[in-house]
Amino acid sequence: MMDSKKEREQEADHEKVTAVLLKSRTGEFDLESILFLKLRNLGICDLGCIGECINLERLDLSGNGITNLAPLASLRLLAVLSLSANRIANLEPLRSCESLQNLNVAGNIIPSIENLHCLVSLRKLENVRLKDNTHNYTNPVCRNLSYRCAVLEMFPNIKVLDGERVVGRGSDLYQLCKDIDDTIKAGSYKNGQLIERIDCKPWVEDTYWEIKRSNNAIIDEAYKQFNDVLHECRLLNNRATHVISQTERSMSLKKQPKQYAI
Template sequence: MASNETDSGGIITRQLLKSHSGEFDVESIHTISLHSAGIHDLGCISECTCLERLNLSNNNVARLHKLAGLTSLTTLNLSANRITSLDGLQSLENLQKLNVSGNLIGSVDALRCLTALDKLTSLRLYDKASGLTNPMCNSNYIDEVLSMLPVLLNLDGERIRGRGSELFQICQNMDSALNNLSSVKQASEVNIADPPKRSVLPDLSMVEDVRAALPVVEAEEQLRELLANCRRVCEQAHAKFTEGTDVSLASHKALAS
């Protein structure tokens, strides 16, 4: 197999497709993995007219136009390549899952060609486990992506719509709340650490500020504990969703408590 990869010169050939799939005819290939095959040119990949699942991860692919004829494709892994544009994917009318983490996609606008794919429910731009990302992920991209691609149910491995999405949203909201509480806490610590240097009578407004700050600190502690519990429940729920099962009643009760 190594010799086939070398002989292909980084271009997908019929021989390469046959050797990796075990099929005698490329038209019969339904699933193929070309992971780490040194590919930079997609060659004759469009001849795999019945292809449903394709793994091209960890290669040197930059242009995707030769994928345009793969209208049966449902799952496509393009992670860890050199992709800047997704042009060529707009005709993959049956595409459901797309992984483009670890590429060179610079902005949300580069995803605009995916708006025609009404079956695309799972998109991965950033893979936390492997550290694969895109330049666009350095900004607050999530809301823009969800606005552009309203059919998405799963983004970067997180359930963002449908069953279980409430858990994800709770964690997002609580993170924001914690940031706000931290700001209030820092302000209150300044008030406590820098009391008036000299005063015959106590400054009642300062006393009230300190008194008000104490419950904020306590609330932050409680909120952090609740957030940790929510995240644990969210992870359990996500694991069950990915297996195609429903979140158990026990998980909901744990969140409610």
Template sequence: MAAGDGRITKQMLKCRTGEFDLESIHTLDLKEMDIGDLGCLGECTGLERLDLSRNDVTRLYALASLTNLITLNLSANRICSLEGLQALDNLESLNLAGNLLGSVGDLRCLSSLEKLTDLRLRDTIHDIANPMCMSLTYKKDVPTILPTLQVLDGERLSGKGSELFKLCNEIDQTLEDGKPRDGPVKEYPKAQPWVPKDYWTKKSKKMDGFENSSIHDAEEQLKELLGSCRVLSEQAEESVYSSLMRNTTSLENT
């Protein structure tokens, strides 16, 4: 369902969700709808999950009233300023991969978001990033501006699993600088998407209650850690293979 003239309207939102009152909408999936104007989206004040990925969005001021937002996907748009997001006090997870953010300084307006723990600026699965990711130090610079971050681009900076990431990064560097180990290169599972495929699907109240249980929270943390390990394994595989190819080429030239 396209957005027509690229503007979000009340009629479009009602048809999309089946809700009569915009305030009653809690989850909204608007990806790949050629949206360039957020229109009346700011009236959906009950929104907790919003997916606006792969559109033509440039300005975010209309999102300032969505103070209940927990998860926001803005990947693959044309955003060069994050003004408007500083009001989202409950925001925990934000995907900005594939936009036009030129420097780490563009993230300063997010520094007041104390609940923001998960930020994505680069997505290796879909091969999209921001110009700032060209800097070799951006992964070190971002946490200085956003000290509450625990996960950046799918890699843990703090909390459970962070020690594993640091160790694997050191191993990757060692493999990059040294000689490859003998034996065939082992294949590892591919990295997982930012959120599960059914994340934007409306769920029953019974399921919502289950999600709030401590058991489910622990299960989600385990899944997140396993997904992170898969990403690291793939990175290690690539480092070993690159080092092997360089050494093979060097031997052939001697």
């Protein structure tokens, strides 16, 4: 009977972030000393005293039942925040998190693009995730056909949106691959109808599998980018092998017994 009561008390504690919970999770006696905090899948509904961890840099609250983010407003040094799989509709308190760089709110109930305007002042924000296809997380705002364009226009400094790079070399390569996929898919339709190829006969036209000449430049550029990336990987591998070899040689010399002249 006592065990059952104790379990209920522990469950109630987990619904709210308390100093006891934070100290037991981090081993820190002073809440201001906590820099990294992971509170995933604990059934948390109330963020309680988490705002007292004013030096927090990384915070993971995914998989809870959080609706109110007000206690996070005091976390001015917070750089990485994961709130995926909660019940959040209002992001307004995050306006004060001026150091925020990486924000994951996939799997919540953010209704519209207007609800994202409060984040525009976060100049360091460069990675935003509102949907995650791997875990089938999304938000109602993502149903808007112009959602992606609107978000990129609203946040010109964003480098990654929903796990896809939107600027830099990686994004160029991603776009090239996507263009190739679109080109191949385009050849699968005729007059808007999908062409069935399961029973393709060997006497199809000679030009059936050819890609239009206008798309050759896309393919050539993709090959070039792939080769450049592979070349860089080989260089990094060679450097890593050299460093490992030097380290092993140095450690081997240290282990050898010292020789003394008689």
